[in-house]
Amino acid sequence: MGRFCCFPTDPLGDVETWSxxxxxxxxxxxxxxxFREFLKSEYSEENILFxxxxxEYKKIKTVPExxxxxNRIYSEFVQTEAPRQINIDCGTRENITNNISQPTLTSFDTAQKHIYSLLARDCYPRFLKSDIYQGLLRRNDSR
Known part of the structure; x- marks a missing residue:
């Protein structure tokens, strides 16, 4: 039970809707x-972090920022040998690499869509069956 101490107590009303x-x-x-806790247990936390x-990146208002x-996203998640390298095809990776010096707000869109569908199709169904999610559901019911 102790490992859920980081959860705010009120929004757990939404737990049922997560399914x-x-x-x-x-x-x-x-x-x-x-979800992040679950992905961490599967060693694929980089997907949700990316x-x-x-x-966050899409909300940026200024060019320097x-x-x-x-560059931070690129070096953490995209480039080959990145510490949290995401699993995207080499074409997408190359595109980002070629344009990283002149990024736009859509620079990561293709990669993000790919990771989103990976999360949705692959990780999410397992998350719903996981002890983490089931435990939260039970805890919610018992309130």
Whole structure:
């Protein structure tokens, strides 16, 4: 039980709705935390971290900030041998590499869509069966 101490107590009312779609999980903080915990247990935490980084990236308003953020995302997740390298095809990786010096708000869109579908099709169904999610559901019921 102790490992859920990082969850805010109130938004867990949403736990039931998480089984409706991966978007429901990704759209709330508690869902992101739970999904991330699950992915960490599967050694694929980089997927949600990259997805979240892309969501933040798309909100950027200034070019200098965009450039530094794009480079950070690139070096952490995209480049070959990145510490949290995501699993994308080499064409997508090459495209990002070629354009990283002049990033736009859509620079990571293709990669993000790919990772999103991986999360939705592959990780999300397993998350719903996981002890992490089932435990939260039970805890929610017993309140």
């Amino acid at each position: 409706e779609s991966v978007d429901k999980v990704l759209s709330c903080k508690a869902g992101q935390i739970a 997805w979240l980084a892309c969501e 965009m450039i530094s953020s794009a």
